[in-house]
Amino acid sequence: MSHNRLDRSAIAPELRRIERRLMLKGALSLGGLSMLSGCALDDEPSVERALSAMSRFTDRMQALLFSRQRLAREFDASRITHPFPFNAYYDESEVRTVDPAGWRLDVGGLVSDRRPWSLAQFRALPQKRQITRHICVEGWSAIGDWSGVPLSMFLQKVGADLRAKYVNFRCFDDYSTSIDMATALHPQTILALDYGDRALPPAYGAPMKVRIPTKLGYKNPKYLASIEVTNRFPGGYWEDQGYDWFGGS
Amino acid sequence: MLSSRRVRPRRTPSPFIRITHWIGALSMLAMIGSGWQIYNASPILPFEFPAWATLGGWLGGGIAWHFAAMWVLMAAGVVYLGYGVLSGHFRRDLRPVGPRAIGRDMAQALRFRLSHAAGHYNAIQRLLYTGVLIVALLTVASGLSIWKPVQLGWLTWLFGGYDVARRIHFAMMTLIVAFLVIHIALALLVPSTLFGMVFGRRPSAAPEVSVQEGGAR
Structure with a gap:
């Protein structure tokens, strides 16, 4: 979740979204290669097909490289980045907020208990804290301090089919992303409720953010609204536009 | 005949x-x-x-x-490195020679009189090609370390952590681009080497081939 650089604060977010869809159309176009070959290859769908086939191959390699035992490095509190940067597909002034008391997490898909969860239910479970490096697909990184409930524990509580392929996250800021079950069960994958010693502030995804230190920033959704366990490939906001789906680090 | x-x-x-x-x-x-x-x-x-x-x-x-x-570069790289080691190409052709031979060839090169006989690698070529191979390996390794700082955490650690590794990756790219400028300029100055890298050349039996032999080994 990034790309604040592309945002122009004067333009309405809706317009910006349309702009991005248009950009997506030219996303895998060959501005550069036409320079090499001397001819425009923008209309060459075979090149786009080849690139997305390679991207799927890269995803498979990433899944092979991933180990559920290997942990992301955890840091000393002195290494935390101050201030931890805000980033989303919109500006900080457009952050949406909800009343924490009224907020519910919807649970769906291949689970035995689909009742929504309140914040109090999550607070009643044991919390895990981590000071880890958030790495953005753009290249920058920042070290932050999150705590919350391990996703694996939550999935067990709702009786999720742990052999399912994907866990899909939908957010009330219209963001979405999805991860592989192996990463969902990784011990450092948490449903974060706190940043530092305080409840997650709006800028960092209040009331709940998924923190996955083994994945890039765009696989760490904020403003969580629902969790779905599924075997059908769910994609995601940036993934549908061309980022590789696995996004592992 | x-x-x-x-x-x-x-x-x-x-x-x-x-x-x-x-x-x-x-x-x-x-x-x-x-x-x-x-x-x-x-x-x-x-x-x-x-x-x-x-x-x-x-x-x-x-x-x-x-x-x-x-993936394409890695596949080509594995074939090339395997061939280079197994065929003796690296040992025979690319192993850098001593500073005296480098000095002599550099002096000749600056006067545009360095020979480029087919099948023979002069001291400057050996130095540049060995250098860029090492830089290319470091580029790939530092790139892998910023792509997989968790799964390949030991590699990221070797490069001094994520942020340092990112800068090393950039610096290595810069060295490769610098090499490309020199390499392409030299290939254009001596077009026979360019044809040679496309079609191959047969080493001639003429004595000029051995001009560089007997240097500091």
Whole structure:
């Protein structure tokens, strides 16, 4: 979740979204290669097909490289980045907020208990804290301090089919992303409720953010609204536009 | 005909080297252009690369190109390195020679009198090619370390952590681009080497071939 650089604060977010869809159309176009070959290859769908086939191959390699035992490095509190940067597909002034008391997490898909969860239910479970490096697909990184409930524990509580392929996250800021079950069960994958010693502030995804230190920033959704366990490939906001789906680090 | 009885020397460089050279060259160019696209998303220095020099159109396209080219480059690299070691090409042709031979060849090169006999690598070539191979390996390794700082955490640690590794990756790219400038300029100055890397050349029996022999070994 990034790309604040592309945002122009004067333009309405809706317009910006349309702009991005248009950009997506030219996303895998060959501005550069036409320079090499001397001819425009923008209309060459075979090149786009080849690139997305390679991207799927890269995803498979990433899944092979991933180990559920290997942990992301955890840091000393002195290494935390101050201030931890805000980033989303919109500006900080457009952050949406909800009343924490009224907020519910919807649970769906291949689970035995689909009742929504309140914040109090999550607070009643044991919390895990981590000071880890958030790495953005753009290249920058920042070290932050999150705590919350391990996703694996939550999935067990709702009786999720742990052999399912994907866990899909939908957010009330219209963001979405999805991860592989192996990463969902990784011990450092948490449903974060706190940043530092305080409840997650709006800028960092209040009331709940998924923190996955083994994945890039765009696989760490904020403003969580629902969790779905599924075997059908769910994609995601940036993934549908061309980022590789696995996004592992 | 009498000449048909003579054993003709093999074309050089070997087809393995010629094919992997050009696949490597194209994928390297794609990696540089797409790498500049990725760099522009979050520059570490106070400049951006001009859009015309980048590949992919936007960050997502740049990443798609970067990884597609990476697999191609790695495949060509494995074949090339395997061939280089097993055939003795590295030991015979690319192993750098002593400083005296480098000084002598450098002096000749600056007077545009350095010989480029087919099948023979002069001291400057040995130094440049060995150097760029090491830089290319460091580029790939530092790139892997910023792609997989968790799964390949030991590699990221070796490069001094994520942020340092990212800068090393950039610095190695810069060295490769510097090499390309020299390499392409020299290939254009001595076009026979350019043809040689496409079609191969047969080493001639003329004595000029051994001009460089007997240097400091």
